[in-house]
Amino acid sequence: MIRPNAATPGLTLGGQGAVEDYWALLKPRVMSLVIFTAFCGLVLAPGHIHPWTAFVSLLCIAVGAGASGALNMWYDADIDAQMSRTSKRPIPRGAIEPGEALYFGLVLSVGSVAMLGLAANWMAAAFLAFTIFFYAVIYTAWLKRSTPQNIVIGGAAGAFPPMIAWTAVTGSIDLASVSLFLIIFMWTPPHFWALALFKMGDYETAGVPMLPNVAGADSTRNQIWWYSLAMAPVAALPVLFGISGIVYAAAAAVLTGLFIKHAWTVYRIRDGKLGERGPKVLFGYSIVYLFAMFGATLVDRAALALWQAFA
Amino acid sequence: MTTGATRVQEIETYTPTPEEAARRRKRSIAIAVILLALMLLVFVTTIVRLGGGPAGA
Structure with a gap:
């Protein structure tokens, strides 16, 4: 077995990591x-x-x-x-x-x-x-x-x-599939900026120009709010393109409404314990949001299949 | 100074620690499983593709 050590300088073949x-x-x-x-x-x-x-x-x-x-x-x-x-x-x-x-x-x-x-x-x-x-x-x-x-x-x-x-x-590559792309694409900035708000120090240390480090926390909170608003109509695109129906529409309305509510909290409350908590809550919810939105497309498709089977 | 011959001898006579040996064993098993899975993957995919149609439909 070969491994890098003092007796065999330059031998850095690797391959010694665990499967995990x-x-x-x-x-x-x-x-x-x-x-x-x-x-x-x-x-x-x-x-x-x-x-x-x-x-x-x-x-x-x-x-x-x-x-x-x-x-x-x-x-x-x-x-x-x-x-x-x-x-x-x-x-x-x-x-x-x-x-x-x-x-x-x-x-x-x-x-x-x-x-x-x-x-x-x-x-x-x-x-x-x-x-x-x-x-x-x-x-x-x-x-x-x-x-x-x-x-x-x-x-x-x-x-x-x-x-x-x-x-x-x-x-x-069809236009309808772009609606699925856009949901994730528009979700990404508020999701990562919420994380960056409470991990600012980390990114600062590493010299990564995340928005809070470059433009400041206030500007980031503003951007989170505007991006979240821009995300809302995008959530309706699968319905407009005809790949999802009423079940998805109802779920998307509730889920996106909650997202905007959390983004509003981040935008409005900037100081104190609540000001610190807002981005963490939004970040946690944003993960649930994406899973739930895509989950809703599956439930919608299953509901449609059931409807067609019994109607 | 370490000559080429003694260096080879050092490499060949290195005894892994129990922890390193356990890690190596797990790696070997994982590689074997992955290779077998890959064989199965290619074999079944070929059979499905021979069925014809777009994306094996």
Whole structure:
């Protein structure tokens, strides 16, 4: 067995991490959201897909998302080490060599794209490849450290999975699938800025230009409010495009109303204990919101199927 | 100074700690499981694709 030590300088072959460390490189929590939203894209897309192909497509999208996570952790290892939220990740902890994470991410990227192309279609595969590139290069390597608008544009990477799944079914990129993209895309800024408000110190230490550090907490609270308002009409798009019905519409109205209520609290109450609590509540609710919104599209589709079966 | 021969000897005679050995064992099992799953994945996908139609429909 080879391992780096004083007697064998330069031998840093890696490969000594635990299975859990490699799993952590895939950002499993982010992956769960990707799998769920992609599953919704598969269900909502018009047309038929073989259940096995659907399963493989989901797996490939999940592995592709995990691969981008590994590439992100490789590139960001220096700033991850400085932030309390990320300092326990495998590379800053020393459990995995940076080069290992890079090759791990590259191999999974190529593997997931190739498998999606072979199992579903090459349009979906190309879309997955573009998404990995967008997250690893455009967001991680370029936008994240250069502009406070990083997550506004970078959020697109996290919003593509339901569109990729849709493309796996139809073989094309349809306007209706853009409505699913837009829900996640418009949700991302208020979600991350709420987090950034109570993790300002972390981002400051690491030199990441998040909006609160660059424009100030007050400006960030204003932006959260306006983005949340802009998100509201987007929530109605699946109904307008005809991919969801009344059940989704009712759920989306309640869920988005609550989101706006929490955003209003962040906007109005800026000081004291309540002022500190607002962004934390909004951040927690925003995670529930996205799961519930996409969950509502599934419930809506199931309700429609039941209605058609008994009507 | 460490010569090439002694360096190779050091590498070959290194004994992993029990913790390292346990980690290596788990890694080996995980790799075996992943390779088997990959074989199954490609095999079943091929069968489904041979069924014809868009996306194996």
